[in-house]
Amino acid sequence: MSKPIVILGAGGLAREVQYIFDALRETGEDIRLLGFIVDAEYGQPGTIVNDLPILGDLSWLAANAEKVQAICGVGESHLRYQFVKRAEETGVAFTNAIHPNCTFSRYVTFGKGVVLAAGCNLTSQIALADHVHLNLATTIGHDVVMEPFSTTAPGAHISGNVTMQTGAYLGTGAAVIPKKTVGAWSIVGAGAVVTKDLPANVTAVGAPAKVIKTRAAGWHALR
Ligand SMILES: CC(C)(COP(=O)(O)OP(=O)(O)OC[C@H]1O[C@@H](n2cnc3c(N)ncnc32)[C@H](O)[C@@H]1OP(=O)(O)O)[C@@H](O)C(=O)NCCC(=O)NCCS
Structure with missing residues (x-):
């Protein structure tokens, strides 16, 4: 069984990435989405976005990096680059959507x-x-x-x-x-x-x- 997935970001593109995983699940793929990772100024843990919780910030990811896989749901290239570079420091593996x-x-x-x-x-x-x-x-x-x-x-x-x-x-x-x-x-x-x-x-x-x-x-x- 593959590791559960977290999405970096919780804005428009992140919710679109969530939709891609929902569509994959409907084809029978074994996909478990846990929720979203955002910097604290963008949302507090437990806040629900499209039925999924904000899990926390990158400290949550650092504590759980071995147990999950991640994908970045940030649309603009340079903002995605900045978030991914910081997330990579946790050692988390990235998946595709x-x-x-x-x-x-x-x-x-x-x-x-x-x-x-x-x-x-x-x-x-x-x-x-x-x-x-x-x-x-x-x-x-x-x-x-x-x-x-x-x-x-x-x-x-x-x-x-x-x-x-x-x-x-x-x-x-x-x-x-x-x-x-x-x-x-x-x-x-x-x-x-x-x-x-x-x-x-x-x-x-x-x-x-x-x-x-x-x-x-x-x-x-x-x-
Ligand atoms: C090109 C773009 C990045 C410019 O943004 P900006 O740097 O903030 O520039 P401004 O909005 O100040 O516009 C500067 C000038 O370019 C013009 N302009 C802006 N976007 C334009 C476009 N797509 N086509 C033609 N002219 C455009 C503006 O009218 C303005 O002209 P003016 O100086 O004569 O008034 C932006 O307008 C754009 O098209 N972004 C694409 C967004 C997109 O596709 N998002 C998808 C999300 S899923």
Whole structure:
């Protein structure tokens, strides 16, 4: 029997991850969800969220790290990175949450802590690194690399031979044309179309996507 699961975070994406596990359980998988882990300022132990309790903060996880497995339910790449890095210090193992109606070939590889929301379709030779999140109805074509902590919002489309570098974020309905790279910790706005490589640490919007903001390298780790 696999270890029970705790979800890091208790916000919108965390409740969506809960739904993925509920859907998996309905297919007969042996899934036990214990509850949510949040920093104390976001909720007190015992508070009920969607029928599940907030268990406590990372000190709860540290005390129970051997008995559970975790998954991060934080949507934004840089906030997920920060939470996961702190959670890793407890030694907890991470599991994946893949909604049963997603489709993907046997040539898709998965790291740990990966989330695929309902309706994702992935084809061939796609590498999903640790803590990649693909939100609802994301499509990904052949030969795509999703580096750690890269993220898509609902309805994003990634064409063939694209690289999403570490922490890169694609907003709702955004698209990337083939062979382009979205730089590390860059954010692509909702509805944008990436037609040229984007450097690291920028925000780009529009079709074709244009850079409107550049952050200092390392911004993603600042709390
Ligand atoms: C691109 C984005 C990150 C910019 O956020 P921001 O850095 O706070 O920037 P602002 O809201 O100050 O907007 C800056 C400018 O870009 C424009 N802009 C913002 N988002 C835009 C978008 N998606 N497309 C086109 N223009 C956009 C704003 O209108 C503003 O223009 P102005 O300077 O002429 O007034 C954000 O608007 C966005 O699209 N996020 C995606 C969110 C998403 O998909 N979430 C999914 C959750 S599941």
